[in-house]
Amino acid sequence: GESVGLHLPTLSVQEGDNSIINCAYSNSASDYFIWYKQESGKGPQFIIDIRSNMDKRQGQRVTVLLNKTVKHLSLQIAATQPGDSAVYFCAERNYGGSQGNLIFGKGTKLSVKP
Amino acid sequence: AAGVIQSPRHLIKEKRETATLKCYPIPRHDTVYWYQQGPGQDPQFLISFYEKMQSDKGSIPDRFSAQQFSDYHSELNMSSLELGDSALYFCASRPWTSWYTEAFFGQGTRLTVV
Numbered sequence: 001g002e003s004v005g006l007h008l009p010t011l012s013v014q015e016g017d018n019s020i021i022n023c024a025y026s027n028s029a030s031d032y033f034i035w036y037k038q039e040s041g042k043g044p045q046f047i048i049d050i051r052s053n054m055d056k057r058q059g060q061r062v063t064v065l066l067n068k069t070v071k072h073l074s075l076q077i078a079a080t081q082p083g084d085s086a087v088y089f090c091a092e093r094n095y096g097g098s099q100g101n102l103i104f105g106k107g108t109k110l111s112v113k114p
Numbered sequence: 115a116a117g118v119i120q121s122p123r124h125l126i127k128e129k130r131e132t133a134t135l136k137c138y139p140i141p142r143h144d145t146v147y148w149y150q151q152g153p154g155q156d157p158q159f160l161i162s163f164y165e166k167m168q169s170d171k172g173s174i175p176d177r178f179s180a181q182q183f184s185d186y187h188s189e190l191n192m193s194s195l196e197l198g199d200s201a202l203y204f205c206a207s208r209p210w211t212s213w214y215t216e217a218f219f220g221q222g223t224r225l226t227v228v
Contacts (some may be wrong), residue, residue, distance in 0.1 A: 032184035043118075043204050044157065051214055052154050058185070061190055074127055093213075101147050101170050104156040 012111045019080045021108045023073040023090035030092035034102065035064060035075045037086045044089060060071070079112075092107045115138055120205050126226045127195050133220045135190040139207030145169070146162035146188040147217055148180060151202040164210050195227045210213055 013019045025033070033053040036044035050057045050064045050073075057064050063076040073090050087109050091102040119138040127133050139146050139158050145164045149157035150173075159172035163182035174180075177195075182188045186207075192199060206217035 017182075032214055036219075041222075041224070043206075043221045043226075046216040049216055055178070069151070100210070100213065100217075101143065101159045101162050101172065102206075103159065104149075106156050 009096075009106065010109045010111065012113060013080050015080060015082060015112050015114050017080055019075075019077040019084070019110060019112075021075045021077075021088050023075075023105050025071050025073060025090070025092050025105070027092060027094055027103075028071065030094040032093040033064070033066060033073055034091045034093075035062075035073075036089045036091060036104075037084075038089060038107065039086045047088075074101065080110075080112050082112045082114060085110055118205055118207050118218050120203075120220035122222065122223060124224050124226075126228060128228055129195055129197060131195050131227075133192045133195060133225060135192070135203050135205075135225070137188045137190070137207075137220060139186050139188070139205070141220055143207035143209050143218070144186055145208050145210045146182055146186065148174075148188070148190050148205040149204040149206065149219030150203060151222075153201075155203060160190070192225075196228050200225060200227045205221050 034049045035047040037047050048059045048062050048064045050066050061078045065074045083098045087107040089107045090105045121136045138226045147162045148160040151157045160174040161180050162170045166182045178192050180190045204222045206219045208217045
């Protein structure tokens with residue numbers, strides 16, 4: 001079946017630097033995307049979302065970019081902090097076959113060095 | 115704000131035993147999803163319910179069954195447990211009518227089969 005994947009399994013950045021986490025999706029019918037943060041032993045926590053009719057959305061220190069032409073999604077974290085260390089997942093939802101369940105990509109582990 | 119509640123948080127079972135995981139969605143959320151997450155893996159969709167009816171089915175083994183009750187809480191029943199069933203099991207909920215909203219995840223149940 002179709003799935004969402006990530007280019008990099010791990011990312012190590014210096015505190016204060018910007019982080020960019022990438023995701024490639026394969027289902028062109030997906031119309032809603034979410035980035036989740038997951039800390040060890042905890043449930044996924046919502047960070048930011050974007051609809052397919054948008055190409056950029058900003059939150060507090062985070063920005064999500066969507067490029068439908070190449071089916072690419074990215075999460076930018078500004079001024080990365082130690083508390084940002086976690087695994088980040090992108091997830092997609094589409095009307096095609098599912099009833100709203102999210103399909104997750106492979107996570108990227110973000111490690112922030114002090 | 116109320117969150118998704120899962121119980122128990124930790125569960126240890128022996129092979130071939132049965133286990134029941136419970137999920138209490140956020141009030142007024144009528145849609146529940148179950149996910150399984152192995153070590154270092156992304157969450158895999160198992161099954162979902164809307165208004166007490168199964169709405170979608172993912173990679174759920176035949177040994178597993180689930181249901182949603184009139185108060186919208188859901189239970190995942192797992193029988194003939196295998197070592198490979200050891201994982202984190204997450205429940206998520208959302209209001210069915212809100213397509214462009216994230217699924218809110220619980221803290222998960224860590225199942226260990228020995």
